[in-house]
Amino acid sequence: MSFQTLVAQATMPPQSNVAPSTPFDADSFNQAVMSTYGRFPIALERGAGCRVWDTHGKEYLDFVAGIATCTLGHAHPVMVEAVTRQIQKLHHVSNLYYIPEQGELAQWIIDHSCADRVFFCNSGAEANEAAIKLARKYAHTVLNIDKPIILTANASFHGRTLATITATGQAKYQKYFDPLVPGFHYVPYNDITAIETAIGELDEGDYRVAAILLEPLQGEGGVRPGDIAYFQKLRQICNETGILLIFDEVQVGMGRSGQLWGYENLGVEPDIFTSAKGLGGGIPIGAMMSKKFCDVFQPGEHASTFGGNPFACGVALSVCETLVKEKIVENVQNRGEQLRQGLEAIASRYPQYISEVRGWGLINGLELQADTQLTAADVVNAAIAEGLLLVPAGPKVVRFVPPLIVSEAEVNQALQAVDKAFATASLQA
CATH class of the missing domain: 3.90.1150.10 (Aspartate Aminotransferase, domain 1)
Known part of the structure; x- marks a missing residue:
């Protein structure tokens, strides 16, 4: 068709x-x-x-x-067929067991991105929470940082949970929800000098910058695209220091940017990146992807009851395949x-x-x-x-x-x- x-x-x-x-x-x-x-x-x-x-x-x-x-719009025939097929087959069993649809979707993402590993959840906020937890464990166990700091940008948006509103560089989302989660510091977007200054100033005692979390294009912050030279310099800094580079692709991923992933517009690859929104075409699903070297999670350290269930993964895979096929x-x-x-x-x-x-x-x-x-x-x-x-x-x-x-x-x-x-x-x- x-x-x-x-x-x-x-x-x-x-x-x-x-x-x-x-x-x-x-x-x-x-x-x-x-x-x-x-x-x-x-x-x-x-x-x-x-x-x-x-x-x-x-x-x-x-x-x-x-x-x-809604990647494919409303009532798209491919999604209608996928929803009908999967709900009649199996919709939820939990991650106590292997889920074939989850493995197929993870492999599709790996085959079409820079990722080596995938963790599934239910939303963008949860995907970003997973990225934050992974970055912190990596900081403690690999970088030997006692008090890791994650840099994020002013005017950013990363979700509504306590950790992700703290990561969000907009005070209006944080009002009345203090005490916020420690370990975040904000810098201006597209300003490499501010990044370099923050890394130098925050490296004191037990504190060190462990990761930088940014949107390739700021969505809620006013639809502000990332500067190519800025992100390429940022990748160089992370390579030299061991700092993890994390991209929040919740809004710009899955083809919306004109590339399958937003980072492709910048000519750099992140170490960790997140997706949700368009991944399921409107069916709730989120994902956190990483390179193999920073996949330090062990069983029991992070989980999601609904994450990666057969229904969400089966429908999401149909969306992904349609993006490429058509x-x-x-x-x-x-x-x-x-x-x-x-x-x-x-x-x-x-x-x-x-x-x-x-x-x-x-x-x-x-x-x-x-x-x-x-x-x-x-x-x-x-x-x-x-x-x-x-x-x-x-x-x-x-x-x-x-x-x-x-x-x-x-x-x-x-x-x-x-x-x-x-x-x-x-x-x-």
């Missing part, structure tokens, strides 16, 4: 003759569910390809994709270039509001001028009114992360909606 045929099948509106369900009751929802999210005022109930429908039957073009997660990464490159060119044209029409367009592949950010009252949320709300779903990446950056199967026509439709949204938002700003 060709890529074009798959896209055509995936974008056909499902159940087009079915009436919308009973209107959604937000008040009842808010009474039952903790208010940990600031939600946009729509309730989505079904999807196909790059489109979703709310409980009133309104159609939206989805350029959020579950926040860079050359979807090439579509990411082409549609990403089309999207950036279109956004730059819009930026030229609204220079008083838009300062920059940046990104890789199909993770792109449109940054608003610092001195305008217009916010990313304003633009997102205006886009929703035009039938387009977008997501902020901070108060002044609008993020575009559609499914990787998005078509040329859908990118054009999204650009038209953004243009109309800016006209609306501009008038109201």
Whole structure:
């Protein structure tokens, strides 16, 4: 089956003759569910390809994709078949036993990356927790560091657990959750002098820098791509010092950057890297990968009850194989270039509001001028009114992360909606 045929099948509106369900009751929802999210005022109930429908039957073009997660869009035939097949076969047994689907997925990742070993979990935060634990054990047992320090970047985002919000270089995510986990230090992103200074200053007594944890492109921090020269110098420093280089690929991995892995855009290989989001195409799964030399975990030192279960691994493997078989990464490159060119044209029409367009592949950010009252949320709300779903990446950056199967026509439709949204938002700003 060709890529074009798959896209055509995936974008056909499902159940087009079915009436919308009973209107959604937000008040009842808010009474039952903790208010940990600031939600946009729509309730989505079904999807196909790059489109979703709310409980009133309104159609939206989805350029959020579950926040860079729905790799193959919604109700993709490959995933529908994989989900059906695996749930009828075996869905969970725990890691007390060998799981063939887990081994197959791990081997696929190894064959298509710089990794030698894989650990499976359920989310990006868990994958980053595993990387942090592995780095700490390596520091103690191989580098002989009593008090290891991990460097991370300002404006980074690594998850919501206590260790990963501490690793996250944004104070807003840490407020009220202290005492935080010790052993982290923040440096400016893309600043090699800051890295060199920190390594020198923190090497005192029992303390030493053991690892550097970075995103190849900062997602939540404003869609900021890594600088090639910076990362290549960083790799050299780590080679010379024995410091582990860890990449958080939770958002940029699995083809979203225009390469299968984000690090391929930088010309360097990490010692450890993490994945989640797009790995399962929307089915929860996370993974922490490492080179063989730093795989120091022993049985009982780290685990996950649900991690690597047959269901998640079976579906994830179908997503991975489809990415390669249907050359979807090439579509990411082409549609990403089309999207950036279109956004730059819009930026030229609204220079008083838009300062920059940046990104890789199909993770792109449109940054608003610092001195305008217009916010990313304003633009997102205006886009929703035009039938387009977008997501902020901070108060002044609008993020575009559609499914990787998005078509040329859908990118054009999204650009038209953004243009109309800016006209609306501009008038109201």
